[in-house]
Amino acid sequence: MGDPAFGGIAVRNLYKIFGPNAGAHVDAVRNGMTKTELNAVHGHVLGLRDINIEIASGSIQVIMGLSGSGKSTLIRHINRLIDPTAGEVLVDGVDVVKMGAADLRTFRRHQTAMVFQKFALLPHRSVLDNTMFGLEIQGIERGKSRDIAMRWLERVGLKGFESKYPNQLSGGMQQRVGLARALSNDAPVLLMDEAYSALDPLIRMDMQSVLLDIQAEIRKTIVFITHDLDEALRLGDQIAILRDGEVIQQGTSQDIVLRPADDYVASFVREVNRGRVVHVEAVMTPLRTPSASGHLPGGRTIAADVTIEEALRMLVGTPDDEATVVDATAKPVGTVSFRQLAGAMVNAHDIGQQAGESRANVA
Numbered sequence: 001m002g003d004p005a006f007g008g009i010a011v012r013n014l015y016k017i018f019g020p021n022a023g024a025h026v027d028a029v030r031n032g033m034t035k036t037e038l039n040a041v042h043g044h045v046l047g048l049r050d051i052n053i054e055i056a057s058g059s060i061q062v063i064m065g066l067s068g069s070g071k072s073t074l075i076r077h078i079n080r081l082i083d084p085t086a087g088e089v090l091v092d093g094v095d096v097v098k099m100g101a102a103d104l105r106t107f108r109r110h111q112t113a114m115v116f117q118k119f120a121l122l123p124h125r126s127v128l129d130n131t132m133f134g135l136e137i138q139g140i141e142r143g144k145s146r147d148i149a150m151r152w153l154e155r156v157g158l159k160g161f162e163s164k165y166p167n168q169l170s171g172g173m174q175q176r177v178g179l180a181r182a183l184s185n186d187a188p189v190l191l192m193d194e195a196y197s198a199l200d201p202l203i204r205m206d207m208q209s210v211l212l213d214i215q216a217e218i219r220k221t222i223v224f225i226t227h228d229l230d231e232a233l234r235l236g237d238q239i240a241i242l243r244d245g246e247v248i249q250q251g252t253s254q255d256i257v258l259r260p261a262d263d264y265v266a267s268f269v270r271e272v273n274r275g276r277v278v279h280v281e282a283v284m285t286p287l288r289t290p291s292a293s294g295h296l297p298g299g300r301t302i303a304a305d306v307t308i309e310e311a312l313r314m315l316v317g318t319p320d321d322e323a324t325v326v327d328a329t330a331k332p333v334g335t336v337s338f339r340q341l342a343g344a345m346v347n348a349h350d351i352g353q354q355a356g357e358s359r360a361n362v363a
Helices: 022-030 035-042 071-078 101-110 127-137 142-155 171-184 201-218 229-235 253-258 263-269 308-315 338-344 348-362
Strands: 009-018 045-055 060-064 086-091 112-115 189-193 221-226 238-243 246-251 300-303 322-326 332-337
Touching: 009 022, 009 071, 022 035, 022 045, 035 045, 045 071, 045 246, 060 071, 060 229, 071 086, 071 189, 071 221, 112 171, 127 142, 127 171, 142 171, 171 201, 201 229, 221 229, 229 253, 238 253, 238 263, 246 253, 246 263, 253 263, 300 308, 308 322, 308 338, 332 338
Parallel strands: 060 221, 060 238, 112 189, 189 221, 300 322
Antiparallel strands: 009 045, 009 086, 238 246, 322 332
């Protein structure tokens, strides 16, 4: 694959070992030495092992895993808050690892912005002044900085609170300030490290919606760290699951839910509401000879990329038990029944099997 487009990120062959003589042990790790063995034999800690991730410009890449999996270590390599032991981190085709001090400082100011779990607001500065902080660092004139900051405060729902101080705000409101501050910088890459983990569930859902709404407009390249699978499935265009510093599986929400790579991933997805993740095309009965246009007699049409849950809502209360599934060009590609949709909500094995059959039949 070539160099990423503007705002695109490529992490290649990345290793991080913590310890005084880390470089001396990279080959041993490459040759299979485990995290436990590295610590026991050499007293060093393996943070990341051979990470390879391509993040498309304008997409949301979720990195998830349990505590100690390496996800926060990974995101801190993108703006080089942590130096790797080996490997490359390319942003717009430029290796951040090779940047000198001046270039790295410019890169951090103009190409990346970060939202932290613990808000990281300055307590002596107002909401407006906190939002303007990054713009001040860039040397932007105060009047212009104020206009930019006010626009983003309004966009995240904080208009009227610009004169307040962090201790006068709820946790959710403080995180909105953090998001507005990051967006004010207008950096192409937005790094979010467990940004919503400290929030209550309802506030967390609200902040996810705010992020998705804004992303639909501005199309930043977002790297979002979380330990919560529901959050990952809702936000991620792509998801990478880490364990002990290694990528166990990468893919879309559907890939992760329908085809878990191993028992570790399967345990993550076992309790997922599949109806909100899996699309109708994964459970439909494909047409053997797809029609050129129109829809099949006697039923309504449902788009192939609609979720199972949404499709069930469309069929509930209607006389139709079966619908024609159409692609993006409105061409019929299959049929799906209420029974198929309801069954898919609870039977993961059948969904995976049906998805494989659908792809084979369409091919």
